[in-house]
Amino acid sequence: MDNTVHSALIWAQQELVALPSSRLDAVHLLAHVLGKSQAYLITYPEHAIDNDTLDIFATLVASRAAGNPLAYLLGDMSFMGRNFDVNRHTLVPRPETEELVEWVLAFSSKESLRCIDLGTGSGVIAVSLALARRDWSIMAVDVSAAALAVAQRNAQQLGADGVMFIEQDGLLGQATASILRSVDLVVSNPPYIAENDPHLQRDGVCFEPRLALVAGNDGLAFIRRMVDEAKSLLCRQGCLVFEHGYDQAQSIATLLYQAGYASVEHGKDASGKQIFTKAMWPGG
Ligand SMILES: C[S@@+](CC[C@H](N)C(=O)[O-])C[C@H]1O[C@@H](n2cnc3c(N)ncnc32)[C@H](O)[C@@H]1O
Numbered sequence: 001m002d003n004t005v006h007s008a009l010i011w012a013q014q015e016l017v018a019l020p021s022s023r024l025d026a027v028h029l030l031a032h033v034l035g036k037s038q039a040y041l042i043t044y045p046e047h048a049i050d051n052d053t054l055d056i057f058a059t060l061v062a063s064r065a066a067g068n069p070l071a072y073l074l075g076d077m078s079f080m081g082r083n084f085d086v087n088r089h090t091l092v093p094r095p096e097t098e099e100l101v102e103w104v105l106a107f108s109s110k111e112s113l114r115c116i117d118l119g120t121g122s123g124v125i126a127v128s129l130a131l132a133r134r135d136w137s138i139m140a141v142d143v144s145a146a147a148l149a150v151a152q153r154n155a156q157q158l159g160a161d162g163v164m165f166i167e168q169d170g171l172l173g174q175a176t177a178s179i180l181r182s183v184d185l186v187v188s189n190p191p192y193i194a195e196n197d198p199h200l201q202r203d204g205v206c207f208e209p210r211l212a213l214v215a216g217n218d219g220l221a222f223i224r225r226m227v228d229e230a231k232s233l234l235c236r237q238g239c240l241v242f243e244h245g246y247d248q249a250q251s252i253a254t255l256l257y258q259a260g261y262a263s264v265e266h267g268k269d270a271s272g273k274q275i276f277t278k279a280m281w282p283g284g
Contacts, residue, residue, distance in 0.1 A: 003048050003049050003050070003051070003054060004045065004046050004047065004048060004049070005030065005034075005041050005044060005045050005046070005047045005049065006045035006046065008030055008049060008054065008057060009023075009026050009027065009030060009041070009045075012025075012026035012029065012030065012057070012061045013026045015061050015062070015065050016061065016064060016065055018065070019064070019065075019203070021070075025064055025070050026061070027041060028070060028074060029057060029060045029061060029064065029070075029073060029074070030057055032060075032073075032074050033053055033056050033057045033060065034047075034049065034053065060073050067203055067204055067206065067207060068204070068207050069092050069204040069207055069208070070204075071086050071092045071093075072086065072087060072088055072092070072207065075087065077092060077093050077122075079093045079097070079098060079124040079128065080098050080101060080124075080128045082127075082128070082131075082158055084122050084123065084124055084127070084154045084158075085122065085150055085153055085154055085157070086122050086150065087146075087150060088207065088208075088209070089144060089146035089147045089149075089150060089209060090121045090122040090147045090150050090151075090209070090212070091121045091122070091189075091208055091209065091212040091213070092204070092208060093121070093122060093124045094189075096243065096269045096270075096275060097124060097125065097189050097243060098128075099267075099269050099270065099276070100125070100187070100189060100241070100242075100243050100267075100276055101124075101125055101128045101129060101132075103241070103267050103276055103278075104129065104185070104187055104241055105129070105132055105133070107239075107278070108133075108184075108185060108239075110184060111135050112135050112136070112137070113133070113135075113136045113137070113184040113185055114136070114137045114179065114182060114183050114184050114185070115129060115136055115137070115138045115139070115183070115184060115185040115186075115187060116138075116139045116140075116141060116171065116176070116183055116185070116186050116187070116233065117129070117138065117139070117140045117141065117187050117188065118141050118170075118171055118186060118187070118188040118190065118226060119141070119142055119143075119188050119189065119190050119191070119212070119222075120140035120141060120142045120147070120148070120151050120165070121142065121144075121147050121150075121151065121189075121212060122147065122150050122151055122154055123140055123150070123151025123152070123154045123155055123160075123163070123165075124154075125140075125187055125188075125189060126138050126139075126140035126151065126155070126160070126163050127140075127151070127154055127155050127158055127160040127163060129187070130155070130160035130162055130163045131158065131159070131160050134162070137162070137164075138162065138163045138164070139163075139164045139165075139166055139175070139176070140155075140163050140164070140165050140166065141166045141167075141168050141171065141175075141176075142165075142166075142167065142168075143167065143168065143169045143170075143211070144167075144209070144211060144212075145167050147209075147212075148165050148166075148167055151165060152165050170225060170226070170229055171186065171226065171229035171230055171232075171233055172229050172232060172233070176233060179233065180232055180233060181232070181233070181234070181235055181236075181283075182233075182235050183230075183233040183234050183235060183238055184234075184235055184238050184239065185238065185239050185240075185241065186226070186230045186233065186234060186238070186239070186240045186241070186242075187241050187242065188226060188241075188242040188243070189242065189243040190215065190222045190223055190226060190242055190243070190244070191211065191212055191213050191214055191215040191222050192215050192219045192220070192222065192223060192243075192244045192245050192248065193213045193214050193215065193219050193245070194214075194215075194216070194217055194218050194219035195214055195216065195217050196217070197219065200213065200214070219245060219248065220248065220251060220252070220255070223242070223244060223248075223252060223255070224255060226240070226242070227240065227255055227256060227259050227261070228259060230281065231259065231260065231281060234281040234283075235281075235283070236281070236282065236283030236284075237280055237281070237282065237283065238280070238281050239278060239279070239280055239281070240256075240261065240278070240279050240281065241276065241277070241278040241279075242276070242277060243275055243276055244275055244276075244277060245275065246273040246274065246275050249266045249274040249275075249277060252277050253266070253277070256277070256279045260281075260282070260284075261279035261280060261281055261282075262279070262280050262281075262282050263278075263279065263280040264277065264278070264279045265277070265278045265279075266278075
């Protein structure tokens with residue numbers, strides 16, 4: 001390639017030809033290394049790029065061609081209109097999870113609600129809820145210290161000062177011992193993929209933390225535990241709401257009713273898949 005924006009983009013697009021988003025990814029990566037907007041690249045195709053910058057660009061393009069998620073290479077990802085830092089310790093936030101947050105906001109009218117986001121990862125759910133509802137008290141829990149560091153940075157950068165970050169395995173531990181039976185809402189995008197699911201080999205997914213994705217041989221191990229543990233934390237008529245696989249709704253409804261929950265409801269994403277479930281804990 002020669003050293004103009006135009007030829008760098010043509011070269012990168014060819015390198016990324018196996019990806020459906022080859023042109024867009026090339027533009028994102030070049031804008032990123034140049035520290036310019038995408039509009040700048042279109043306006044100034046003859047802009048000359050120095051050799052060091054071209055080398056960095058070539059390395060990123062090779063990484064993307066090898067399957068590394070674009071979000072990891074750029075270091076951030078948009079979620080509900082805000083930029084969140086992400087890295088290889090956090091799941092790349094998915095657009096469906098934006099719909100989970102919207103669903104939670106739509107049915108939660110109570111003020112000063114106490115909420116726990118279990119498996120916060122980059123903090124997208126906890127931070128988005130905190131910014132939408134300043135009067136909520138929100139705890140963001142994750143077992144991964146490295147993910148929590150990213151979540152904390154996001155909260156700070158986006159001005160969600162009130163969120164409390166807790167490193168804990170599951171819902172029950174020292175940090176939550178004092179709030180038993182007083183939590184109004186447990187929300188989660190848990191790991192829900194079965195160990196042998198071929199989706200784990202898909203573009204990008206194999207670069208994401210296994211801890212964030214895999215939950216036993218049927219994908220329900222984490223959800224079973226969360227359903228059980230949430231019973232000790234939720235107040236009377238408190239709510240457990242979470243995302244899951246498109247084919248798990250039925251099994252999840254069964255396990256929620258068997259555990260004593262009531263009013264189980266499923267929510268659909270924009271493509272019509274039942275990937276959200278909400279259940280009420282009657283108390284007792
Ligand atoms: C599917 S990711 C969700 C991340 C983020 N909430 C999102 O929607 O992008 C699941 C998260 O659960 C965390 N996790 C896995 N096992 C856990 C456990 N036993 N206790 C707490 N968090 C756990 C992972 O570290 C990961 O960040």
